[in-house]
Amino acid sequence: MLAELNELLGASPQRPGTGKFTLLRDTGTDGSFLVHHFLSFYLRAGCKVCFVALLQSFSHYNIVAQKLGVSLTAARERGQLVFLEGLKSCLDLLFGEEEPSGEPSPLQFISGSTSNLKALFDFVRTSLTPADSASWKGSVLLVDDLSVLLSLGAAPVAVLDFIHYCRVVVCSQLQGNIVVLVHGSEDAEDEENDLVGNSLGHHSDLILWVEGLATGFCKDVHGEIKIIKRLSLESTEQDLVQVYQYKIQERNVTFFARGLSAAVL
Amino acid sequence: AEGVVCGHDLFVASAMEPPDNILKVKTHRRGKDILIDHNYLEIASPTTSTKFGHYYDISKTMSPELLQSIKWHSFYLPEELSLEPKLKMCNMNCGYANLLHSIQRVIYQEGFDGSHPQKKQKNILRIGIQSLGSLLWGDDICSSDTPEDIHSLTKFLYVLRGLLRKSLSACIITVPSHLIQNKAIMERVTNLSDMVVGLESFIGSERETNPLYKDYHGLLHVHQIPRLNSLICDVSDTKDLAFRLKRKQFTIERDFNV
Numbered sequence: 001m002l003a004e005l006n007e008l009l010g011a012s013p014q015r016p017g018t019g020k021f022t023l024l025r026d027t028g029t030d031g032s033f034l035v036h037h038f039l040s041f042y043l044r045a046g047c048k049v050c051f052v053a054l055l056q057s058f059s060h061y062n063i064v065a066q067k068l069g070v071s072l073t074a075a076r077e078r079g080q081l082v083f084l085e086g087l088k089s090c091l092d093l094l095f096g097e098e099e100p101s102g103e104p105s106p107l108q109f110i111s112g113s114t115s116n117l118k119a120l121f122d123f124v125r126t127s128l129t130p131a132d133s134a135s136w137k138g139s140v141l142l143v144d145d146l147s148v149l150l151s152l153g154a155a156p157v158a159v160l161d162f163i164h165y166c167r168v169v170v171c172s173q174l175q176g177n178i179v180v181l182v183h184g185s186e187d188a189e190d191e192e193n194d195l196v197g198n199s200l201g202h203h204s205d206l207i208l209w210v211e212g213l214a215t216g217f218c219k220d221v222h223g224e225i226k227i228i229k230r231l232s233l234e235s236t237e238q239d240l241v242q243v244y245q246y247k248i249q250e251r252n253v254t255f256f257a258r259g260l261s262a263a264v265l
Numbered sequence: 266a267e268g269v270v271c272g273h274d275l276f277v278a279s280a281m282e283p284p285d286n287i288l289k290v291k292t293h294r295r296g297k298d299i300l301i302d303h304n305y306l307e308i309a310s311p312t313t314s315t316k317f318g319h320y321y322d323i324s325k326t327m328s329p330e331l332l333q334s335i336k337w338h339s340f341y342l343p344e345e346l347s348l349e350p351k352l353k354m355c356n357m358n359c360g361y362a363n364l365l366h367s368i369q370r371v372i373y374q375e376g377f378d379g380s381h382p383q384k385k386q387k388n389i390l391r392i393g394i395q396s397l398g399s400l401l402w403g404d405d406i407c408s409s410d411t412p413e414d415i416h417s418l419t420k421f422l423y424v425l426r427g428l429l430r431k432s433l434s435a436c437i438i439t440v441p442s443h444l445i446q447n448k449a450i451m452e453r454v455t456n457l458s459d460m461v462v463g464l465e466s467f468i469g470s471e472r473e474t475n476p477l478y479k480d481y482h483g484l485l486h487v488h489q490i491p492r493l494n495s496l497i498c499d500v501s502d503t504k505d506l507a508f509r510l511k512r513k514q515f516t517i518e519r520d521f522n523v
Contacts, residue, residue: 033496055456056493057430063494087427094354094424095369110420112356151419151453153356183456189448248497 001041001068004255008227016045016138018175021167023204025197028186028212029223033248035144038179040070043080046137050127054086054148067251082127110152117154117162125169139176141166147183147193156192160199205230221245275337276371276392278364280401284339340367358417360402365424368392378432390434398440410446422457459491481507485517
């Protein structure tokens with residue numbers, strides 16, 4: 001996990017928190033380092049994690065996780081991590097044989113036989129509510145990245161419904177946390193994607209939004225991160241907004257105030 | 266060309282012209298960098314080799330002996346559709362569904378995904394797909410800004426990504442992006458790709474007569490580079506790249522006179 005980010009968020013693996021919905025957004029840059037952070041953070045915290053990994057293979061996340069001090073293979077073997085490898089699941093659905101257990105594939109909707117994401121929700125629910133959940137320090141759902149579901153033909157409403165049902169189970173019933181990445185682009189021409197991102201933003205406790213620099217690529221500053229803490233979903237209190245710039249390194253990400261990159265000082 | 270010289274297997278897919286023609290006729294050279302070529306994946310004759318990649322003389326064709334030394338598979342859409350006109354896969358356009366089945370079959374039968382490990386030595390499959398998304402593939406995203414089926418291409422790319430991730434293969438695709446009006450689709454296509462490079466020709470644009478660009482034929486845009494197995498990616502210092510096409514050479518240069 002990224003120590004500096006924990007400091008900025010006031011977070012610690014000793015206190016992973018409960019019932020929180022965190023939205024990760026990236027526009028014009030790759031925000032996946034945040035996904036890697038939260039994955040290793042919650043595993044270190046001793047939570048049971050259900051990771052819906054739609055864009056990359058298991059080995060990609062595992063190799064990066066090892067750089068951050070966590071072994072996904074070990075976590076999976078001891079039952080702490082349930083990993084849905086979307087790419088593999090999709091191939092099994094399209095080219096594989098019938099499911100021996102008769103259970104539908106989590107990505108059933110791709111085949112067009114149904115338009116909702118109930119199978120995916122059932123997968124999440126089953127993963128996080130087994131009998132032995134008492135041995136873990138909480139339940140966490142992590143999704144990378146929600147925009148892929150739109151590319152695969154899911155309607156924005158179906159995606160929002162899926163997240164809503166997950167919130168009910170994970171955040172309310174299980175008092176767990178959800179972290180979801182919605183990838184966007186600079187030109188923001190994808191209305192469906194914006195709809196999903198903005199809707200989820202309204203209901204998030206914490207939003208981490210990374211953007212590429214307006215001035216273009218820079219070697220020492222890879223982008224800017226906006227941290228938006230929702231103080232209260234009921235009242236009209238202003239959200240707490242902080243902006244930092246960051247630089248990604250091999251095993252770490254450093255954060256600094258705007259204009260104060262080490263290269264400049 | 267690189268695939269032939271390195272002894273890799275090839276899979277060439279086209280809806281426009283028979284893959285045989287693509288492999289025989291010459292033009293563009295492929296240098297050190299991976300690049301997406303607007304027109305054809307045509308094979309030129311190799312001259313020298315460097316630490317990474319080879320140089321080619323694009324005024325000559327590759328010798329038939331060199332081509333015969335590798336195994337290559339072809340997919341020509343008109344022929345394939347005449348054999349399997351009704352092949353369906355998750356509401357995807359027929360052409361794409363056919364192509365995916367064909368790629369999956371080659372990967373499985375030739376063991377690129379680790380099946381039949383005893384069969385032969387490990388090798389890499391290089392896949393080339395020409396003009397994906399164009400009308401010739403049966404997709405209307407190039408001819409309408411409110412296409413009938415906006416998901417076929419992205420579904421295709423996702424399944425292809427899965428096939429590539431689980432096998433020893435790599436794929437290069439050309440997309441006539443200048444024809445695709447719907448920007449949302451291009452954003453999704455970019456998100457589903459590892460590396461995205463664009464060639465912008467000066468022909469017909471105001472840059473053609475701009476003295477700054479007089480030595481070049483167009484710009485090379487690196488929209489996205491792969492970030493695999495790592496938190497960081499190796500980003501080059503500059504993204505100002507231009508290309509030049511001469512009789513024997515295709516070169517890419519950086520930091521040109523700006």
